[in-house]
Amino acid sequence: MSESAPGGSTLFSLSGMSSPVEIVDQVISQAVRLNASDILLEPQEKEVLVRMRVDGVLQSFGVMPFGSYDQVLSRVKVLGNMDVTENRKPQESKIRFEVDGRPYVLRAAVVSTNFGQMAALRVLDMPDFSDFSQLGMWTEMAEKIKRNISGRYGLFLVCGPTGSGKTTTVHSCLRYLNSGEVNIMTLEDPIEYVVPGINQIEVGEEVGLDFVSGLRTILRLNPDVIFVGEIRDAATAKIAIQASLTGHLVISTIHGRNSVGALYRLVDLGVDKYMVNYALRAIVSQRLMRRVCDHCKEIYTPTPEDVEIYVKEKGSGPGQLIHGRGCELCNKTRYHGRVGIFEMLELDDTVRSLVFTGAGETEFKQELSLRGFRGLTAEGLRMVDEGTTSVKEFVRTMYDAR
Numbered sequence: 001m002s003e004s005a006p007g008g009s010t011l012f013s014l015s016g017m018s019s020p021v022e023i024v025d026q027v028i029s030q031a032v033r034l035n036a037s038d039i040l041l042e043p044q045e046k047e048v049l050v051r052m053r054v055d056g057v058l059q060s061f062g063v064m065p066f067g068s069y070d071q072v073l074s075r076v077k078v079l080g081n082m083d084v085t086e087n088r089k090p091q092e093s094k095i096r097f098e099v100d101g102r103p104y105v106l107r108a109a110v111v112s113t114n115f116g117q118m119a120a121l122r123v124l125d126m127p128d129f130s131d132f133s134q135l136g137m138w139t140e141m142a143e144k145i146k147r148n149i150s151g152r153y154g155l156f157l158v159c160g161p162t163g164s165g166k167t168t169t170v171h172s173c174l175r176y177l178n179s180g181e182v183n184i185m186t187l188e189d190p191i192e193y194v195v196p197g198i199n200q201i202e203v204g205e206e207v208g209l210d211f212v213s214g215l216r217t218i219l220r221l222n223p224d225v226i227f228v229g230e231i232r233d234a235a236t237a238k239i240a241i242q243a244s245l246t247g248h249l250v251i252s253t254i255h256g257r258n259s260v261g262a263l264y265r266l267v268d269l270g271v272d273k274y275m276v277n278y279a280l281r282a283i284v285s286q287r288l289m290r291r292v293c294d295h296c297k298e299i300y301t302p303t304p305e306d307v308e309i310y311v312k313e314k315g316s317g318p319g320q321l322i323h324g325r326g327c328e329l330c331n332k333t334r335y336h337g338r339v340g341i342f343e344m345l346e347l348d349d350t351v352r353s354l355v356f357t358g359a360g361e362t363e364f365k366q367e368l369s370l371r372g373f374r375g376l377t378a379e380g381l382r383m384v385d386e387g388t389t390s391v392k393e394f395v396r397t398m399y400d401a402r
């Protein structure tokens with residue numbers, strides 16, 4: 001990934017004439033227009049680096065001198081109702097901001113680093129969760145998900161690394177179930193999107209509530225559907241399973257490289273295999289891949305590495321491959337926009353017997369492929385074959401997943 005600073009000098013050469021208010025305005029507006037998910041203001045030894053995460057990848061956008069930065073940081077703190085005089089302890093808050101007439105919410109965090117206070121702003125866009133197609137999910141997959149969450153009991157899991165679009169999938173599920181006839185309660189750390197008609201509860205150290213005590217509380221409030229932000233320890237796993245076995249649909253996310261890995265994560269957390277088989281309905285595993293920029297895409301001759309990857313994953317070499325050349329439109333990143341890829345493991349008798357015998361990932365893979373299961377790897381390579389993304393991007397999302 002190139003770390004160029006396109007337009008960087010123009011963006012921040014305004015320090016002489018612009019007020020800190022205007023600079024913060026500029027930076028946030030620029031981020032929103034570029035569809036950036038994060039803005040980082042990072043003090044270095046001599047100046048402050050400004051970077052933005054666009055399509056999941058950090059890009060440099062310029063530097064600013066410490067003199068202006070102090071005022072810019074104060075402005076960020078004012079916008080977030082933070083203590084302007086506090087410069088040692090970490091602070092966190094939300095900023096409401098309007099860009100081009102549309103309201104946006106940013107989650108701001110300020111923390112002291114060795115060269116000064118660093119600020120990170122996450123743009124919490126308000127996507128339209130009205131159907132599942134937002135990340136380019138196929139209708140067939142959306143139908144499968146709807147079928148699995150319509151049962152109104154059991155555990156439904158979504159897994160994938162940070163930034164793989166799990167929140168979007170979960171909220172599409174909640175939106176689908178939000179008919180007005182069910183009590184939907186969530187435990188989120190933090191609440192990213194406010195959804196009317198759903199009872200959302202924030203958990204976290206600050207609020208003094210964790211997933212386990214939150215779940216115990218929720219169970220007394222007569223819920224039908226429960227969303228637990230993440231199953232990351234044994235206690236949460238156990239109570240989530242219990243809830244799902246007593247007439248509730250429990251939706252949650254869990255760590256795992258793929259759906260089989262996520263399933264075994266539950267077992268590793270101490271959930272009995274029998275309970276997993278009984279409670280779990282399905283696991284969706286997903287990734288977000290950057291689309292090659294339509295404006296500068298071109299066919300190229302596959303490199304030896306490309307061939308190696310194809311032979312390893314598919315057993316044969318690649319056909320025609322494309323990549324981006326880099327242009328003004330994609331800000332020289334070679335990519336523009338993203339697309340989700342998904343796999344779904346539904347628990348049927350075959351899967352249950354594999355779980356019960358503790359079958360390894362290879363055994364699972366063999367058994368599932370016999371039955372036409374399309375895994376993430378196959379879906380990812382299909383995106384490459386179709387010319388939607390590049391082999392490089394496939395490798396980045398599948399092998400380097402955080």
Ligand SMILES: [Zn+2]
Pocket residue numbers: 293294295296297324325326327328329330331332334335
């Ligand atoms: Zn381009």
